[in-house]
Every structure is written in structure tokens, then in C-alpha cells.
Amino acid sequence: MKIKVIITLKNGVLDPQGKAIQQTLNGMNFKNISEVRQGKFFDIEINEADENKAKSQIDEVCKKLLANLVIEDYKII
Amino acid sequence: MKSSVIVFPGSNCDRDMDVALRKFGFKNQMVWHDEDSVPKSDLIVLPGGFSYGDYLRCGSIAAKSKIINSVIDFAKSGGLVLGICNGFQILTETGLLPGVLQQNKFLNFICKNVYIKINDNKNKFFKNIKKNILELHIANNEGNYYCSDDELKSIEENNQIAVTYCNKEGLENEDHNPNGAIKNIAGIFNKEKNILGMMPHPERMIDSYLSGEDGSLFFKNLLENFK
Numbered sequence: 001m002k003i004k005v006i007i008t009l010k011n012g013v014l015d016p017q018g019k020a021i022q023q024t025l026n027g028m029n030f031k032n033i034s035e036v037r038q039g040k041f042f043d044i045e046i047n048e049a050d051e052n053k054a055k056s057q058i059d060e061v062c063k064k065l066l067a068n069l070v071i072e073d074y075k076i077i
Numbered sequence: 078m079k080s081s082v083i084v085f086p087g088s089n090c091d092r093d094m095d096v097a098l099r100k101f102g103f104k105n106q107m108v109w110h111d112e113d114s115v116p117k118s119d120l121i122v123l124p125g126g127f128s129y130g131d132y133l134r135c136g137s138i139a140a141k142s143k144i145i146n147s148v149i150d151f152a153k154s155g156g157l158v159l160g161i162c163n164g165f166q167i168l169t170e171t172g173l174l175p176g177v178l179q180q181n182k183f184l185n186f187i188c189k190n191v192y193i194k195i196n197d198n199k200n201k202f203f204k205n206i207k208k209n210i211l212e213l214h215i216a217n218n219e220g221n222y223y224c225s226d227d228e229l230k231s232i233e234e235n236n237q238i239a240v241t242y243c244n245k246e247g248l249e250n251e252d253h254n255p256n257g258a259i260k261n262i263a264g265i266f267n268k269e270k271n272i273l274g275m276m277p278h279p280e281r282m283i284d285s286y287l288s289g290e291d292g293s294l295f296f297k298n299l300l301e302n303f304k
Contacts, residue, residue: 071223
């Protein structure tokens with residue numbers, strides 16, 4: 001089964017890369033883009049047929065390695 | 078005094094640290110990340126570099142490596158652990174130190190000498206050190222210390238802020254903050270102060286001909302504090 005994970009910076013945590021991207025876009029004449037927040041995307045193949053079990057395992061994976069909960073949030077999709 | 082420097086794939090300040098420790102009298106050994114445990118030591122050092130290529134987040138893979146459980150056990154039993162630069166990032170990723178090192182505020186790799194102020198000398202790392210302000214070197218892309226407001230309150234209350242960026246006279250403000258670190262923090266302790274993580278490299282300042290001597294002061298003092 002395939003599970004996808006998105007990691008984003010928590011609200012309020014400075015994202016200088018996102019800011020640089022947003023400013024570049026404004027410079028490219030996409031004037032209405034007021035904020036960009038950069039994150040990470042993971043495509044995970046897990047050998048588990050039960051979706052709930054798989055997701056709960058990936059939840060643990062996010063907490064233990066993929067996300068740093070001091071500054072990041074994660075979403076399993 | 079026996080020290081161990083842990084070497085990860087991608088560490089690049091491990092040999093400099095070895096030279097520094099030996100120069101001032103430590104019996105140092107290098108320990109590969111794939112070992113089961115760290116040999117008996119008085120001090121464990123996590124050196125600078127780019128462990129595991131900085132993949133995922135700086136220090137995150139090293140924080141789950143085979144050797145790290147032995148480092149964590151040593152630290153939790155009160156053993157002295159020093160993490161420099163990437164070593165500091167690894168210590169935060171293991172949870173031994175609070176907070177995280179984020180990308181530098183202005184997106185630049187910073188490589189220069191800085192002044193740091195020692196904020197607490199009631200600990201084995203800085204006790205009896207003869208200077209309060211040291212000139213050391215920083216070289217990093219992720220040196221911007223960040224923690225939540227609650228964590229900051231707690232580390233301030235417990236005097237865990239070890240060193241802060243400042244000018245030559247010890248003035249700490251935004252002008253002398255190279256990377257946007259919260260409260261100019263360059264290094265912190267754990268509550269018990271047997272673990273120190275800091276971005277500046279004392280091992281790069283041990284030769285008056287090449288760089289400076291403030292790193293020598295740090296290592297000489299550290300060794301004295303073991304006696």
C-alpha cells in the first residue's frame with residue numbers, strides 16, 4: 001500500500017526559503033502571491049494490507065524520524 | 078583522560094577535533110558510527126560536518142544511528158558530551174538538548190570568526206576559564222537556533238544558555254547575531270550541564286600562527302576540570 005506524507009513548517013516558524021521564493025515570484029510579475037511556505041513530500045510503500053494499521057505505523061514513523069515536532073507538522077494522506 | 082570522537086559518514090571536523098584533543102593531553106580514540114558501543118570514555122565528542130549528507134534534516138539520521146544509543150546512555154548517566162556544529166544539530170535531534178538548528182536567516186552559508194560570550198561557568202566545560210569572551214570560528218548553513226516560547230522560558234530559568242554571539246566587548250544584539258538565532262544563542266546545555274552543544278568550533282582555534290588561541294583555552298581548561 002502507498003501512503004503519502006506532507007511535512008510543513010508550523011505557523012509562526014520562519015521560512016526564509018519560502019520567503020525568497022515568494023519574493024522571486026513577485027519579481028516575475030506574479031504580484032498577487034503574498035506568501036509561500038516550503039515543505040516536504042514523502043511517497044512511502046508499506047507492506048501492510050490493513051489501511052488503519054499502515055497509517056498508524058506511518059504516524060509513528062513521522063513522529064520518530066520524518067518530522068521534527070519542534071518546528072514541523074505532518075499530514076498523512 | 079579518555080575521549081572518543083564519533084565519526085559518521087560525512088563528518089569532516091573529526092580529525093581536527095582529534096588533533097585538538099591530543100594536543101592538550103586527552104587520550105583520544107575515533108569511533109565509527111556502525112559500532113555497537115562507545116569504549117570507556119570520560120568525554121564523548123560529536124564533531125562537525127555533514128553527517129549522512131545532511132539528508133532529511135541536519136543531524137536527523139545520525140540521531141538514529143547504531144552508535145547513538147550508547148552515546149545517549151552515556152549522556153543520561155552523567156557522562157560529558159560535547160557536540161560541535163553538526164554535533165550540536167545531532168544532540169537536538171536526539172532530544173538530549175532542546176530546540177532545533179534551522180537554516181540561517183539570510184539563506185547564506187556562514188564561514189567566519191565570531192565572538193561568543195560564556196554565560197554560565199558553573200559547569201565542567203567552562204569552570205575556571207580565564208576569559209569570558211572567546212573568538213571562535215563558525216562554518217554552517219543551519220546555525221539558527223530556535224525553540225518554542227515555553228522551551229525558551231525553561232532553558233532561561235535553568236541557566237542552560239551556554240554561549241551567545243556578541244561583539245569583541247561582549248555586547249549581544251541583532252548586529253552581532255550572524256544567523257538569526259533566538260536570543261543570540263550559539264550553544265546550550267542540558268539541565269544537568271553535562272551536555273554542551275554549540276555551533277562555534279574551538280578545534281579550529283588552537284594555533285596562534287594559523288588562527289587563534291581561544292580554542293586552546295577551551296581545551297586546556299576542559300582537561301584541567303577533569304583533574
